[in-house]
Amino acid sequence: MTIDMSQFFQVFFDEAEELLAEMEKLLLGVDVDSPDPEDLNAIFRTAHSIKGGASTFGLADMTEVTHILESLLDKIRKGEMALTAEHVDAFLAAKDILKMQLDGHRLGSAVDLDAVGDVRMLLQSFVQEEIKAKPTIVADLSAHVKTQHENEKFHHCFSVNFSAVGDEDLKLLTTELSLLGAVKSEKRGSDSALIVLETNGSEDDILAVCSFILDVDKITIEREEIAQVIDDSSGKSEEELGYGFFQPLDAMFPPDEHQDAQHEAKKAAEKNAQEALANAGKAAAKKEAEKHAGTQESSTIRVGIEKVDQIINLIGELVITQAMLAQRTQDLDPVSNERLLSSVAHLTRNTRDLQEAVMSIRMMPMDYVFSRFPRMVRDLATKLGKKVEFVTYGASTELDKGLIERIVDPLTHLVRNSIDHGIEMPATRLESGKTESGRLSLSAVHQGGNIVIEVCDDGGGLHREKILEKARQNGLAVSDSMSDSDVWQLIFAPGFSTAEVVTDVSGRGVGMDVVKRNITQMGGVVDIRSAKGFGTTITISLPLTLAILDGMSIKVGEEIYILPLGFVVESLQPKAEDIKEINGKGRVIKIREEYLPLIPLYQSFNIEPLHTDPSLGITVIVEVDGKKAALFVDDLVGQQQVVVKNIESNYRKIPGISGATILGDGGVSLILDVAALLRSVR
Template identity: 50%
Template sequence: MSAGVDLSQFYETFFDEADELLADMEQTLLAVDVDHPDKDQLNAIFRAAHSIKGGAGTFGCFGQLADTTHLLENLLDALRRGEMSLRTDMIDLFLETKDVLTAQVAAYRSSEQPDQDAYERICEQLRELALEQGGGAAPVAAPVVEPLRAAAPSPVQAASASGSPYRVLINAISAKDSEALQAEMALLGQVLHTEAGADSLSVWLDTTASAADLEAVCCFIVDAMQVSVTSESPPAAARAAAAPSAPAVQASAAQSVAVPAAQSASAAQEGQTSEVRKQKAAEKSGKESSTIRVGVEKVDQIINLVGELVITQAMLVQTASTLDPVLHDRLLNGIEQLDRNARDLQESVMSIRMMPMDYVFSRFPRVVRESASKLGKSIKLTTHGQATELDKSLIERIIDPLTHLVRNSLDHGIESPEARIAAGKDPEGHLVLSAQHSGGQIVIEVSDDGAGLSRERILKKAMQQGFPVNENTPDDELWQLIFAPGFSTAEQITDISGRGVGMDVVRRNIQGMGGHIQLSSRAGQGTTTRIVLPLTLAILDGMSVQVGEEIFILPLTHVTESMQPTAEQLHSISENEHVLFVRGEYLPLVSLSGVFAVEGAQTEITRSIAVVLQAEETRFALLVDHLVGQQQVVVKNLESNYRKIPGISAATILGDGSVALIVDVFALMRMTRTKEGVAGF
């Protein structure tokens, strides 16, 4: 490798790709049928380990990562060749190795040294597994602790022992790719001669690798159509000039990127068949040409700028509303076009932050597998709606609450095989994770076919703790007690679902994301937990309403209709409580001025406007003075800029520069249940 090439600029890309490969490796390991392993799956796992090892070896400063993946790769190679038989304990070891590799990548990314004890322990386990197979497995060298190993035999020496000369010609290559490709070629054999043109590169290589292998390696850097590999010796003058003396070979070995001694060039390239080469070429041309890696902070900056643009556009609209449309028709048309462009821009930018739910769901096969093993249960996991997208900021915050719910279902929901058989069920339990869009929200469900919630046990516990419940309390209200702080009916503490104090945290986290959570259960048939979240917390479509001199924003996804109440529709429950009769349904009537003590508001109900809102399964009517209009608003965190206000989820800036509060519809809904904030007239 050329001493002048600074490879540190490629570190971050390597780390990102390593994380993706390790995630794919885990998913494939979990999907493998131990009794009848699919060869394609074994090849995919091997290729993932091989790619990580190759990258780590190329940089030369990630010693633990290169050694660990080398040991793993040799075992996987023996498995895919049929020299070893796959067992469940091997899958467990490979998954544990994947965890160690993930930790190593994270450490190197942070410019730290990985855990030495974990490294030595997992390498010893991998070596023991290789030795256990007798002569069947490929020889596995002991890992070397030092990250840089200049004394190890170089790939050049190993590859040039009995190789054939090839000429690798790459057209339309950039200078940066040329340097990287020459470094790759040096790892595969002895570079006999190199000729660089204006935009081309020719490398004559003495190697034991095949032409297909060389082309496949090139496809990691350039497109297949740029590469031509022929069996050809270098020019005579070049051969004479390239003949090295013994000391020169020694120096070359000392300067090369060292890899474990047992790794030869041919072993490093096994599995790179023509089919794999074509697949890599297709992936490169289909993906790299149409995608680009961008830091999240850059996307966030663009979103903030779009938010400011939306605010500026609202200011222009408000100012233009006072102009004569006949005299200023061109200006008003331009502002209207700006409105459409701003909305399209906002939607496009927000789509960049959207991530598929598979990012979350993909981690649960491992959770289910390990938890079921600890609990002695047989559980099948099914996922639906993996492609459903959610804002990145929310998708990362939903992982912990969802993990808690999954563990609860595994531990307390799904019964043991013996209990299921006794109940006339299939001994294998079933857990379902699903996600789907509903309007401007996403609905995530965790369902199991377990024993369901015990009404008697929850009711007894609630009475003991002094909750206002009785034998006639509806199931839906009783289930909500599960989310009360410290409420738990678990008979014993386990390390699977925790200590029974987390469900209140789950609900608090969901509400902090602007969402809500529901429980439904049927005895003996299972439990379903439903989470409803907004698609994003950055910008929302809202309805502006006026109360007194104040402007409030109602999220448009919760608004179903609005009307001016008539005397015939009004019914009094008490002196200060009213309901509104709408299409055969009595809706609780909540005065927004009463909730937030707004002065100067309309006190006559029939002169007010009733906005019908829906939250969860509850509908209620919210009284306001006037409807101002619909508009996009930029969501600003109120708690970080001021303080938390009950009933308010966030704030926004209006076109005139004033601040408007965004109403928390779920908080108002809870007020209707507890009869707080009901209209005081």
């Protein structure tokens, strides 16, 4: 029966990508001067697993690279070769090549064959340098192995053919193969060579050794017959061989030694029994560990994201249906319809639990994003001649998968800016009394219904005067009396850049405006805090999910709007004396010795209200990034879960509106963009 392997390709692609990410993480964290053996073993296992999978699916290009990489890592983890920084750089380059090859097979993208060849040659050069650097050691080792092999009995014989091999390479090949067994003969042709090797190793062992010196496609291995090993026991009787079991103790020992022999035999038996018990315990523990590992492995399952999205959409429709049922039954007599109302309440609880459980499937840890940056920080800092210590906090904090994928590019730009513009050169930092290495941190934490992500550096900070000067050159309306927070927001203007030299890292004024636009489209806000000489912190606040949220239904005129509950602090009916008018600036409301801007929603959306006097309506206090405001509405309708529908893709962008939802009565209600409303009154 033929098995269709194509159905398993996607599983291999996903696992290989995870293994490559793990390899990069381990390589970046390894201590070159004193590497942890467990780290080296873990790096080796990633290469070995990728090689095994690539070989299974017939991906020869990946197999060749991982084979050389695996063999080199094996030498390092066994202590046969010292790990160096050059090794780490080469392994990271090999990881990049494997990722490119993986994308080529999965996405059909182009693969740079020259880059692949360069990396393979780089990896092979390390072994040749090791051999050439220690010729006497190799010679001594070969002599030692040859002496050791003289009395050894081999069970396999191979003819190893090499094409396009030079004299120097052939000498190295002979030396390497002699470590595996006995080289019986060597024949040299004009452009080829043949070595006959007797060994107890396998074809893979031979290939692993030879691939360091020659390309795999230039090596052909054929198995040969080997003479049967002569059994020295032939011709002896069973009694001589011990098949009569054992000689009596009296025959083995003199009479006076018989008692001592019995004592020694008893002690040996007791010792063997103790060892057997210990081994049994170890075997049981190993079996239990394997059982536990098997349980862990079977506790996860790979599911396509499209299936999860389909379930979430169905749950969204279920939430809407449940809201409709709740609204239809709210006017029923609770006595005569007790069982029906109880069932509806039970359905409401189950629907909410189901919704939370399904939404948790889409939640992914921020480590999915954070793990991309250590390599980028390392390479960029090296390129710019800077020293950067990169740390992360809250990598386990979870965010909706859709948002995680969209936040990668904005964060990448912010991290690159911090390294390029923020952190100073080592000499400049020392002159300023700082440490030679700059510190760049990336953190994520939950705050209410949002996730707050911060990119923080201890560099030179933003230059207020330079930003204002550049803004004037770009024709922006600015003044010296602007607050720092307003000045910092200028860097998000299109085409804005303070870089004096345009490089491939930055300086073209493209990026920061895109960063802010992308974050705003996700329903988030971005804020900047900076102090000259002390560094800059950029804060991004995003909703945890864009699919389903808890909302407060508010009424303005005859319209019903949804206010996301995560922004609501409190609601109240204000007194007339607490409302003050500011000439030309609108009104404010006094809440516990604090004056907040008052936002009449009927003015924002041009609606005929029921009340124009705030003291007759309801005021809802909302907060975004520590900034508060009061929304003036006619009435509060209630609190409910709503399914967010994208209105921009189906209609167009509406100022102050982030989406829409379907109410229990089948009507459509708009969801307020609280952050945009607060920005409109600043």
